[in-house]
Amino acid sequence: MRAFRALLIREVWSLSVSPFSYVLLGFWFLLNGIFFAYLLASEPIRADVDVLPQYMFGSGVLVWLLLPAFPPLLTLRLFAEEHRLGTLEPLLTAPIRDIEVVLAKYLAACVFFLVFWAGVLLQFVVLGSFGANLDWNLVLSGFYGALMISLLFLATGLWASAWGGNLLFAAAGGAALNFLLLFLPVLFDQQGNPLQGIAHAMNIPDMVDRGFTVGLIDSYALLYFPLLAGLFLFLTWVRLVSRRWVP
Amino acid sequence: MIEAEALTKRYGSLTAVDALTFGVEPGEILGFLGPNGAGKSTTLRILSGFQPPSSGRARIDGCDLQDASLQARQRIGYLPENFVAPPELRVGEYLRFRARLKGLKRGEARQRAARVVETLGLEDRVRQPFAALSKGYRQRVGLADALLADPPALLLDEPFGGLDPVQRQDFRNFLRELAGQGKAVLFSSHVLPEVEEIADRVLIIHHGKARADGELARLQQRAADEAPVQFRTSHVDEAFLTALRGFLLESEADSLQVDGIQLRLRPVDGARRQALFRWLAAQEVEVAEFRTLTPTLEDLFRSMTTEARP
Amino acid sequence: MNARRFRLGMLTLLAAGAGIAVVVTLLSVLVRPEARLRWDLSSGGQAGVSERTAEALANLPEGTRAVAFLRPEDQRLRINGNLVYPRAFARLRALLEDARIRARGKLELVVLEEFSSPVDWTRWEDELEREPLEVLILDVPDGGRRKFIFNELFLATDPTPDGRPARLTQERVDSALGDAAVRLASGEALQAGIVSGYGQPRLDADRGLRPLVQLIRSEGLDTIEVSGPASEEEFDVLVVIGQTAPFQASDLEAARNWIHAGRPVLLALGPTAPVEVLQQWNELLGETGLQFGSGLVCEARPRAGAPPGTSAVATLDIASGQLSGQHPVTQVLADSGRAQGLLAARPLRLEGGSNAYLRTPLMLTTGDAWADLDRDYAPGPGELRQSFPLAAAAERWEAQEPSVAGRTVVLGSVISLTGPRLPFVQEFTSGALRWLAGQDAAPSGLVSLTSLPLRLERTDQVRITNILTxxxxxxxxxxxxxxYWRRRR
Structure with a gap:
């Protein structure tokens, strides 16, 4: 447990002192800021600011384009970069369980990604301070939904990162996987498609647009993301221990 | 303390480590000697738990590296060949993190980190990020890391790489001190003097195979036995050489080098050397000089590693 | 290396297979509607369907389908920008998805969107006999079916000539769905008998009563056309709109018995109704205390350009303040600030009647109105400006079975209920029908969809943009x- 805590702290610390994280963070804030300002300038949104959480935490084109791409950029440093630099060897020969390594790194990425979303939340706070009459329940429930999706996308990113020292693969592979998870079910969730039942159960935009961002929390959506994230963490762990097990 | 049993590592058709068996007892320093690519680093990686062997067993303090990897790793201080720490971390931060990672309590971790920093002369680098360090200092950080948790077994891959002569001396003394405290030390090197100076025992490895394993003194004796002799005679002519060749065994004749009146050859053992001396005395020529060349580990290393491959 | 790669790959595949199997098994259990828990975190608590609706839907027979036809069809709502449909459809989808899950698997949800395959559209439209503007059809396997038109579920403001687009203000999907489910589950719908034998507008004409018939149906009542109150047919609500000839003896007798028995009546007679008809009905309704007055209610409104002396003064705007906030029929409208529009109305009088009845004016003019008797569209000597009731309701005072006892709604306008004028009083009419059918127990089903609009000063807008970007x-x-600087030092 002490090793786990040490690694968690070191990963968060590393993320928070690395210039690359700030570049990512700044870019994220900038794009979200532009999008938010753009929304505020549009008449329908101003007529009803309660739809803002829907656009910022779901529904919005920007969210669906940015969200799958950013977590892998954050997680690529967790394994792939360590592998490339050679810092993985000292880590894995230290007396720490592989599962602790996986969880500590994952949790660190989650903690740091919380900052990403906190920035978006801050945008709402700014708007609120200018007298907008926001329904904070909707804002927070949308925020929560966004965190849930991030949970999954960070896990896939971690998995992609554990495949070796190729940073491009870690980033592009993770993003591609996330895009697949996001859009493939949407594609099949159509009337008359024989796979509709399965696709609907995996339809992430649906869970967000008809769930979190309108204030409806469903136990299935609440468990879908952690379970799937758990699956990818498990695969990351398998990847790590198989290196120790398989001669 | 450190045990390897028929350790084998194959990469496809290449056998990097071939049925290596050896042990390092507490208080012993084993020098692991071999040219580059001989399989030293692979062996150390297996012993550190980073890689599994293709076959064979490795144990640290009785803990099998595959069945009880975590326990085994708790007993190891490992310095990888090209040690790198996360570049963004400061040396002090890194060492404190590693100490915590190895299970030390917060205060203890700070103390130990300060101690190894002092031992390795890193005091004025503590606030520098790892990326800003020179090769030598990086190596020292790695050593500091390996020593942090005061492990009973030390696996050091080329530990003298980045040290200057003074530090080398200090570090040798330090290693001896550690061995004196009952630690088992296994270090690899391809530089002979350092091994010669501090190792109690040397294991020479070439193409994955162990070539010699024994007390340094015994090895040196063996080397002395095989050491070449050099002698000078008043004159050297065909008759003398023919007679000499007649006396020499086939392998000895092959090693014969003639340089004017100076000759050099390698007797098969000590008895033959004495026989040669007696034979020379019986000849007409006057022997101006007859001496056995001082055998160095270098000789041994060369003779073993240049053997025909199996 | 290759052998190791292979083994690594196999192990990974095996583990992945096992992991996926476990996760899929868990998820397939969790995804079942019975296994789900749902929480509504929205501050209004109206993000999903109500407990009542969920319960009603869960009581429907297996195989009930809700088919949503999400295609913008009313072009009027898209003038000056499309603020209504996307929002409305998003809301409808969210509620239907919630309904589907909360109905514990009883409800099959089919959503057809604009981009869905035309083949599917045609198939479903044919199968469910969809009419234009219908957005939602609830279809029960044994043949019960309830159709909802867009305006029934969503309330929108109109686009204005000065460029403001139509805006969605409220919706009542939940209550509409709940009502329909309750009625479909009970199996039998109430029958509305629409009298057509005495010169009423035609029931099958678009400019006649067809939209009203549709509205009655969409409120969950079945309709039958009857020649008069004495018809052999069974029905539960008597609907008489725009009668132009007096009842014959048998029908008069039947009507008298009907009213005496306290059965529900929806009656509308306009300014052009013949005196004999008026006398007959005033006599029939004597006990209830609802009486038709004489004249055409006019109201000159300075801003809307209806100067006295033109027939435009007969167009009446009924602001929400002029609707009764106490009566179930209009309470929701009054509370939610919905205006109604009436054309060519006859004033009503609330006088006489028995003490057994409770009478409420539902719709009043402002105090500036007058009942024009001489057709000069201007207030004359005998035409005092005063507030007139335009619609009124009565019901029996004592609670008794059935609960609808004596419920009567009278409206002084016929044109307003016909053809293209119906949308202006549709909500009032819906309310009246629901009340007559005994549906007033349900709380207001209207959910507000607008928060306070954001009004930002130009400078504030710039400031926010600057902070954000x-x-x-x-x-x-x-x-x-x-x-970077701190750590490089």
Missing amino acids: LGIPGLTLLVALLV
Whole structure:
């Protein structure tokens, strides 16, 4: 447990002192800021600011384009970069369980990604301070939904990162996987498609647009993301221990 | 303390480590000697738990590296060949993190980190990020890391790489001190003097195979036995050489080098050397000089590693 | 190396297979509607369907389908921008999805969107006999079916000539769905008998009563056309709109018995109704105390350009304040600030009647109105400006079985209920029908969809934009530089 805590702290610390994280963070804030300002300038949104959480935490084109791409950029440093630099060897020969390594790194990425979303939340706070009459329940429930999706996308990113020292693969592979998870079910969730039942159960935009961002929390959506994230963490762990097990 | 049993590592058709068996007892320093690519680093990686062997067993303090990897790793201080720490971390931060990672309590971790920093002369680098360090200092950080948790077994891959002569001396003394405290030390090197100076025992490895394993003194004796002799005679002519060749065994004749009146050859053992001396005395020529060349580990290393491959 | 790669690959595949199997098994259990828990975190608590609706839907027979036809069809709502449909459809989808899950698997949800395959559209439209403007059809396997038109579920403001687009203000999907489910589950719908034998507008004409018939149906009542109250047919609500000839003896007798028995009546007679008809009905309704007055209610409104002396003064705007906030029929409208529009109305009088009845004016004119008797469209000597009731309701005072006892709604306008004028009083009419059918127990089903609009000063807007696009990212950059500088020192 002490090793786990040490690694968690070191990963968060590393993320928070690395210039690359700030570049990512700044870019994220900038794009979200532009999008938010753009929304505020549009008449329908101003007529009803309660739809803002829907656009910022779901529904919005920007969210669906940015969200799958950013977590892998954050997680690529967790394994792939360590592998490339050679810092993985000292880590894995230290007396720490592989599962602790996986969880500590994952949790660190989650903690740091919380900052990403906190920035978006801050945008709402700014708007609120200018007298907008926001329904904070909707804002927070949308925020929560966004965190849930991030949970999954960070896990896939971690998995992609554990495949070796190729940073491009870690980033592009993770993003591609996330895009697949996001859009493939949407594609099949159509009337008359024989796979509709399965696709609907995996339809992430649906869970967000008809769930979190309108204030409806469903136990299935609440468990879908952690379970799937758990699956990818498990695969990351398998990847790590198989290196120790398989001669 | 450190045990390897028929350790084998194959990469496809290449056998990097071939049925290596050896042990390092507490208080012993084993020098692991071999040219580059001989399989030293692979062996150390297996012993550190980073890689599994293709076959064979490795144990640290009785803990099998595959069945009880975590326990085994708790007993190891490992310095990888090209040690790198996360570049963004400061040396002090890194060492404190590693100490915590190895299970030390917060205060203890700070103390130990300060101690190894002092031992390795890193005091004025503590606030520098790892990326800003020179090769030598990086190596020292790695050593500091390996020593942090005061492990009973030390696996050091080329530990003298980045040290200057003074530090080398200090570090040798330090290693001896550690061995004196009952630690088992296994270090690899391809530089002979350092091994010669501090190792109690040397294991020479070439193409994955162990070539010699024994007390340094015994090895040196063996080397002395095989050491070449050099002698000078008043004159050297065909008759003398023919007679000499007649006396020499086939392998000895092959090693014969003639340089004017100076000759050099390698007797098969000590008895033959004495026989040669007696034979020379019986000849007409006057022997101006007859001496056995001082055998160095270098000789041994060369003779073993240049053997025909199996 | 290759052998190791292979073994690594196999192990990974095996583990992946096992992991996926476990996760899929878990998820397939969790995804079942019975296994789900749902929480509504929205501050209004109206993000999903109500407990009542969920319960009603869960009681429907297996195989009930809700088919949503999400295609913008009313072009009027798209003038000056499309603020209504996307929002409305998003809301409808969210509620239907919630309904589907909360109905514990009883409800099959089919959503057809604009981009869905035309084949599917045609198939479902044919199968469910969809009419234009219907957005939702609830279909029960044994043949019960309830159709909802867009305006029934969503309330929108009209686009204005000065360029403001139509805006969605409220919706009542939940209550409509709940009502329909209750009625479909009970199996039998109430029958509305629409009298057509005495010169009423035609029931099958678009400019006649066809929209009203549709509305009655969409409120969950079945309709039958009857020649008069004495018809052999069974029905539960008597609907008489725009009668132009007096009842014959048998029908008069039947009507008298009907009213005496306290059965529900919806009656509308306009300014052009013949005196004999008026006398007959005033006599029939004597006990209830609802009486038709004489004349055409006029109201000159300074701003809307209806100067006295033109027939435009007969167009009446009924602001929400002129609707009764106490009566179930109009309470929702009054509370939610919905205006109604009436054309060519006869004033009503609430006088006489028995003490057994409770009478309420539902719709009043302003105090500036007058009942025009001489057709000069201007207030004359005998035409005093005063407030007139335009619609009124009565019901029996004592609670008794059935609960609808004596419920009567009278409206002084016929044109307003016909053809293209119906939308202006549709909500009132819906309310009246629901009340007559005994549906007033349900709380207001209207859910507000608008929050207070954001009004930002130009300078504030610029300031927010600056903070969002320059301030926050800039601050991040600053922190990055600070960290970099601190650690390089």
